[in-house]
Amino acid sequence: MRSMLRAAITAALFAILPLSPAIAQDVTLRSLDGSIELDGTLIGFDGEFYRVDTIYGPLTVNAQGVSCLGPGCPDLESFIAEARFAGARVMADTLMPALIEAFARDRGMSVSRALQPEGRSVFTLTRISDNSVAARFTLIPGTTDTGFEALLNRDADLALALRQPSEAERQAARLADQGDITLSQRARVLAIDGLVAVTAPQNALREITIPNLALVFAGEITNWADLGGGDAPIALHLMEDSSGLAQDFINRVLLPEGLNLGPGIIRHSDPGDLASAVARDPYAIGVTSFASVDNARALALGGPCGFNQTATHESLKAEDYPLTAPLFVYTPARRLPQLVREFLAFFESQTAERVIRRAGFVNQSLRRSPAAAQGARLANAIQAAGAEITLDNLQRLAARVASSQRLSPTFRFAPGTTDLDPQSRSSVSRLARAIEQGAFDGQTLVFVGFSDGDGNAATNLRLSRGRAETVRTAIIEAASAADLNRLQLRVDAFGEAMPMACDDTDWGRAVNRRVEVWLE
Amino acid sequence: MPKRQIVRLAAVGLMTVSGGIFAVNAGLIPGFGNGGSTPQSTPGAVTNAVTETAEPDQDQAEPPIATAALAPAPTDAQDLPETPDFTLTQPDLAQPGNLSDRMAATPDLNMAAPDGNEVSQFGLPCGLSVSATAAPAAMVALDIMNPCQPNARVVIEHSGLTLTEQTDAMGLLAADIPAFETPAFFTIRVEGSSETALAVVPDLAEFDRVAVAWEDTRDLELHAMEFGADYGESGHIWQENAGTPARAQAGEGGFVTQLGNDAVNAPMMAQVYTFPRDTLTREGAVRLSIEAPINTRNCGQDTMARTLQTDLDGAVAVTELTFTLPACDAVGDYLVLQNLLQDLRVASN
Numbered sequence: 001m002r003s004m005l006r007a008a009i010t011a012a013l014f015a016i017l018p019l020s021p022a023i024a025q026d027v028t029l030r031s032l033d034g035s036i037e038l039d040g041t042l043i044g045f046d047g048e049f050y051r052v053d054t055i056y057g058p059l060t061v062n063a064q065g066v067s068c069l070g071p072g073c074p075d076l077e078s079f080i081a082e083a084r085f086a087g088a089r090v091m092a093d094t095l096m097p098a099l100i101e102a103f104a105r106d107r108g109m110s111v112s113r114a115l116q117p118e119g120r121s122v123f124t125l126t127r128i129s130d131n132s133v134a135a136r137f138t139l140i141p142g143t144t145d146t147g148f149e150a151l152l153n154r155d156a157d158l159a160l161a162l163r164q165p166s167e168a169e170r171q172a173a174r175l176a177d178q179g180d181i182t183l184s185q186r187a188r189v190l191a192i193d194g195l196v197a198v199t200a201p202q203n204a205l206r207e208i209t210i211p212n213l214a215l216v217f218a219g220e221i222t223n224w225a226d227l228g229g230g231d232a233p234i235a236l237h238l239m240e241d242s243s244g245l246a247q248d249f250i251n252r253v254l255l256p257e258g259l260n261l262g263p264g265i266i267r268h269s270d271p272g273d274l275a276s277a278v279a280r281d282p283y284a285i286g287v288t289s290f291a292s293v294d295n296a297r298a299l300a301l302g303g304p305c306g307f308n309q310t311a312t313h314e315s316l317k318a319e320d321y322p323l324t325a326p327l328f329v330y331t332p333a334r335r336l337p338q339l340v341r342e343f344l345a346f347f348e349s350q351t352a353e354r355v356i357r358r359a360g361f362v363n364q365s366l367r368r369s370p371a372a373a374q375g376a377r378l379a380n381a382i383q384a385a386g387a388e389i390t391l392d393n394l395q396r397l398a399a400r401v402a403s404s405q406r407l408s409p410t411f412r413f414a415p416g417t418t419d420l421d422p423q424s425r426s427s428v429s430r431l432a433r434a435i436e437q438g439a440f441d442g443q444t445l446v447f448v449g450f451s452d453g454d455g456n457a458a459t460n461l462r463l464s465r466g467r468a469e470t471v472r473t474a475i476i477e478a479a480s481a482a483d484l485n486r487l488q489l490r491v492d493a494f495g496e497a498m499p500m501a502c503d504d505t506d507w508g509r510a511v512n513r514r515v516e517v518w519l520e
Numbered sequence: 521m522p523k524r525q526i527v528r529l530a531a532v533g534l535m536t537v538s539g540g541i542f543a544v545n546a547g548l549i550p551g552f553g554n555g556g557s558t559p560q561s562t563p564g565a566v567t568n569a570v571t572e573t574a575e576p577d578q579d580q581a582e583p584p585i586a587t588a589a590l591a592p593a594p595t596d597a598q599d600l601p602e603t604p605d606f607t608l609t610q611p612d613l614a615q616p617g618n619l620s621d622r623m624a625a626t627p628d629l630n631m632a633a634p635d636g637n638e639v640s641q642f643g644l645p646c647g648l649s650v651s652a653t654a655a656p657a658a659m660v661a662l663d664i665m666n667p668c669q670p671n672a673r674v675v676i677e678h679s680g681l682t683l684t685e686q687t688d689a690m691g692l693l694a695a696d697i698p699a700f701e702t703p704a705f706f707t708i709r710v711e712g713s714s715e716t717a718l719a720v721v722p723d724l725a726e727f728d729r730v731a732v733a734w735e736d737t738r739d740l741e742l743h744a745m746e747f748g749a750d751y752g753e754s755g756h757i758w759q760e761n762a763g764t765p766a767r768a769q770a771g772e773g774g775f776v777t778q779l780g781n782d783a784v785n786a787p788m789m790a791q792v793y794t795f796p797r798d799t800l801t802r803e804g805a806v807r808l809s810i811e812a813p814i815n816t817r818n819c820g821q822d823t824m825a826r827t828l829q830t831d832l833d834g835a836v837a838v839t840e841l842t843f844t845l846p847a848c849d850a851v852g853d854y855l856v857l858q859n860l861l862q863d864l865r866v867a868s869n
Binding site for chain 1: 747748750804805807831832833835837838839840841842843857858859860862863865
């Protein structure tokens with residue numbers, strides 16, 4: 001009876017926590033000083049910790065603190081860390097292989113790639129020093145949809161996603177014992193991409209407003225003449241249904257205008273193919289990934305009040321471009337092997353930042369731009385200044401701009417909340433790490449809040465100061481290892497002054513509501 | 521395509537046999553040779569050659585007379601391995617038609633030069649020597665001389681690239697190799713002896729380089745689509761439209777170099793695409809793919825390959841690649857592998 005119960009518990013635990021697959025066998029874990037001994041059956045081993053089913057229930061024991069005896073003991077020396085990455089082709093095809101190769105080189109390992117059917121690749125990382133295999137990473141390219149599905153079904157250990165999980169996926173994750181997949185620590189921002197509208201280089205159109213872009217893809221604008229071009233029908237190109245890029249585009253551009261995709265859109269499964277097809281057709285327009293624009297031409301996104309935003313590395317990094325799209329890696333609810341965790345940590349290294357840049361994406365390295373580069377923004381601020389913005393304010397703004405450098409992270413909030421959006425949370429983490437490493441010792445960081453132009457100027461000023469304080473608090477909390485006496489963290493606010501985009505659209509207001517970081 | 525394949529195989533047959541004859545003639549019978557230039561392993565090579573060309577039903581042909589007295593001796597006190605009693609024969613072979621083959625079949629007259637060194641029948645001293653000089657577009661011109669071993673299999677190694685080539689009937693080989701590092705270090709091995717060569721390549725940083733290298737006769741190809749070019753257009757750079765180094769230096773686009781000779785045993789081949797980094801007069805991207813026409817000699821075969829790609833900071837990323845070519849019912853189709861190599865981007869953003 002008892003053994004049946006134990007077998008049932010083991011089986012249940014197996015279902016919940018499959019670490020490395022282990023035949024349940026007897027083991028005895030003995031502490032290094034010999035004083036404690038644990039008998040049980042081994043449920044799993046992740047390279048660092050034993051998971052053992054004992055008479056006390058399942059226990060997790062650090063392998064370094066014990067020696068293992070018995071037929072079920074894993075071979076510590078030859079443990080191979082395994083991880084399966086499934087999801088968006090945009091990430092799986094070029095970015096992940098380049099990162100795996102760079103990681104291997106960084107750790108003194110050689111990498112060998114085996115191509116398998118259905119586009120799968122298995123990367124074997126072998127230590128050069130003793131020719132032992134250290135890890136096997138499998139890449140399963142598909143879409144954001146299939147990535148989440150695989151994560152929940154345990155067909156993959158990590159999901160590569162171009163968007164955040166939907167409510168349905170969140171529920172499914174809970175039911176599949178994957179916990180709350182929307183917690184901030186479950187997602188890492190690997191790099192930054194963007195949704196870019198592209199045309200052929202010969203096409204005279206240079207910019208388009210977001211509402212017009214929605215109308216074009218909803219099939220309500222069908223001729224180039226309606227956009228200021230010649231009389232010719234518009235050929236539409238978009239990624240396939242299950243692609244996170246297409247889904248993101250529909251969610252952020254069409255749905256807010258109350259529109260759905262129109263008929264006759266040519267769908268693609270590879271963003272590079274989409275860009276190539278558009279580049280060859282002067283009557284085509286498409287929406288693709290910023291990293292895949294290649295030989296097509298990207299359109300600037302404009303608004304009626306004259307501001308427009310071109311997708312560039314700078315504008316994506318600062319999220320000033322309205323259709324910035326972070327690339328996410330979602331982790332499972334269980335502990336990953338140490339080498340896999342080190343690989344995830346590698347994403348933030350300088351080497352990884354170069355690889356990301358080379359692959360055409362935007363990395364999250366901290367950049368400083370000097371005061372001279374802010375001239376256009378300042379000029380816009382003076383031009384757009386309404387009656388509610390005083391000369392005093394403008395002079396103060398000009399003085400600050402002239403004496404400081406702007407750092408690249410710009411913090412924005414999830415719509416309607418005081419929570420930072422995922423890209424901003426990632427920026428908090430990076431900035432905190434830089435502070436911990438002493439990058440700003442002896443200097444002053446000023447968190448400067450801005451608001452949109454909706455409503456009362458004085459209220460907006462207060463709101464923007466509140467946001468700046470929220471960001472400063474988040475940084476202080478994140479930089480727990482820093483000696484905050486070595487630098488100064490201050491707060492300032494300018495409310496409605498210096499807008500980046502038009503205030504008469506939702507997305508424009510969202511772009512304007514921000515906190516910038518200035519370095520004195 | 522099938523026609524090209526047949527020609528390749530016949531050439532292999534010819535060369536192997538002629539090489540066998542030559543080696544037998546050269547070293548079988550010890551002579552007065554007193555030079556130090558004979559490769560140490562000649563006795564071993566001779567033994568191998570003897571084993572390879574031994575045939576059960578040999579004719580009794582006359583041994584070449586001149587060779588008997590003048591073959592080179594081993595350089596040190598190493599004894600010649602016991603060679604079985606053996607009569608030199610001409611294996612059954614249709615008369616070779618061209619000059620190289622006839623030269624290869626001619627008995628080698630190794631004459632002692634006045635200063636005592638061994639020389640080949642063309643008067644070039646025996647022994648392996650290699651020189652490397654920098655050439656335009658970050659290439660290195662290798663001159664390999666091994667006059668006493670014509671038609672020999674040569675292995676060239678450079679920075680993760682390993683190639684097999686073959687010396688000609690005079691034992692010479694000239695090859696232009698795209699450099700992946702500077703100073704460019706080369707190791708050349710021919711039948712047991714090896715030499716190294718070094719060349720400084722001053723313009724290496726001006727070019728991006730991507731290579732796919734493979735073992736055996738798998739017929740892989742490297743394709744570069746420059747700036748949105750489609751298949752067959754002028755910007756589609758591959759072995760049938762390979763471009764030139766001059767084009768790269770002028771900033772117009774890249775070029776493909778085919779390396780290696782798969783007519784030898786255990787061939788190792790490569791194709792390298794070179795692209796000018798900063799002198800380009802256009803913006804855009806170059807999409808790279810590895811393709812293979814599926815034919816009767818590579819269908820269904822396991823393939824060991826390697827990709828090399830230069831980094832912006834001069835490092836070379838090397839990745840081993842293994843895959844299986846489609847089965848033989850796909851002969852006539854093409855295997856296209858995209859996204860294995862980073863697309864090259866020229867952008868000012």
